[in-house]
Amino acid sequence: MYGFMGKILVIDLTSRTTTILEKSETFYKTYLGGSFLAAKLFADAIEDLEQPTPFAPANPIVFATGPLAGARVCGSTRVNVLSLSPETAGIFTSQGGGEFGPDIKRAGFDALVITGAAATPVYLDIQNDRVVFADAAALWGLDRRQAYDRLNANAPGNVSIATIGPAGENKVRHANIMFEPDHYAGRGGLGAVMGAKNLKAIRIGGDHPVVFKDAETVKAVNKTGATIFAASFEKNPGGFLGVLKTYGTFGLLLLNQDVGNLPVTNFNRAQVDDENFETAVSHAQIGETTVGRRNPCKGCYLGCKKKSAADLEHTALAEYESMALLGPNLGITDLAQAMEFSESCNLLGMDTISTGALISYLMDGFANGDLDEAKLGFAIRFGEGAKVRDLIRMIAYREGKIGNLLADGVDACRRVLGPAADRHLRFAKGMGLPAHLPRVKPGIGFGYLHGPNPGDHMKAEHDWIASSPGDLKAFNITATSDAFALDRVKVAVYRATQIYYAAMDSLSLCMFIFGPGNILGYDDIVKMVNAATGFNYSFEDLMRIGKQAVQLQRKLYCAFGGTDEDLLPYMETPIPDGPSAGNRISREDFATARDHYYTLWGWDTGDRP
């Protein structure tokens, strides 16, 4: 078998036993890897059990790689994590960077399936097929960096490490998982699933070679990608990919500020109206003061991951989503403060997007008199950075009434805080909305409102593609749609790219490299996958796999009670000012779009929540 190790490692934390499942080439031809493989393994692991809840020992958590992991191909090192989400009612899958994916392969496996729960804190030490259930008492309570440093200091060789922070230990519902350091499976609260299992960390490595059918062709296509990227960077260094290379995703702050696509004061506005902020986020300014050296996933020629110039040894440069949700979204325009909040969430192990959305919901509620300070014993207003700093810590450690409440997620908040504040929620089925505004990008915003993976901006291409006929040809779509429209064409485009993204996610690939129109063409990707695996896929085959992957994940999402979100009332209100002033989503357009989407998928019977 090429590109796959043919084995899945199943670990039961309750009984401290392991099982190795051998899988056939036919199995991998069907499920490939990444999120599709993870969904299949999850479904198999729960087959004979009563439906588990996210924190039940019976809830499996799966870490799955793709067939290109280990090939040193740009964008191929990522790993997919899937489990029942403590934030939504269904399953959720999150993709993280670093070398954890390739190290699962070097240990001899394509995926890890972890079930059960340890009686006391443990970490898993996996070297080839030797699994040690190691005592993690000395690691429990450490932040992600401290835990990583301890485990790395006495590592037996080249290893990758996944850890959770105190938030995961405390089952904060939006806790994340960190991969050796500065990479995250950030969304869906999967760090809290590890915490519920008393699993502080996984250290993994080995010396199994990963064999590819035609390694030379894989290398050659990768080299083609590097050449295409270098030429396009030279031609347009200020374009999307150029900005990513030079400034990391941090650089998107300026692009989104310029076009009015930035969440400001709980998504109520779309641009910061402050010249000082404009100057601070200008690329000349951040290039000089903020962005340090590159810190890419191995083999990546784009290298969107950066160090912070403030602390090159310890601090990853905050990503766009983190800066936006913990900065302007909270009425905070001091970049240094937003970076501090991002780093604090990272150290404590919490998703920055849902953290920002929870805090801005409170701020908006107090600003409009819909929350009662006397009842809560706490109040916070837009721009109150000192209180944000306190609140982040209080959530992670479940301190006080308010910290504990926010740690329990948005449904708990609604129950306790009452319906008057509901209009300030910027959540889709429990997931905080990301920093690409639904009123500016109604196609991706429409996607936020649907499972599986509600509130996820990385599950389909963004709206620009609907106006780009050349990029739509491969999906057999000839019509185009306006950037700000939510019409039938936009929905068809959303669905087609959702399927394509699901195929790429089943290969555990980075969407900055493999997303439509980014670097490699569709033919190049097919050629590379076939060279790695020896399969004889066509583009249509990959799309068929993507479609099956979405259907399986949707089925699992709905099976555990996952439903779709209604249009949020604020989305009907026009953006008040700035370059995107007047943009809104009408209820009529939304209803038509949803109906069309369900019809295209055939979700008109039991699958329609």
Ligand code: SF4
């Ligand atoms: S573009 Fe960024 S996230 Fe993607 S592989 Fe490269 S460094 Fe990693």
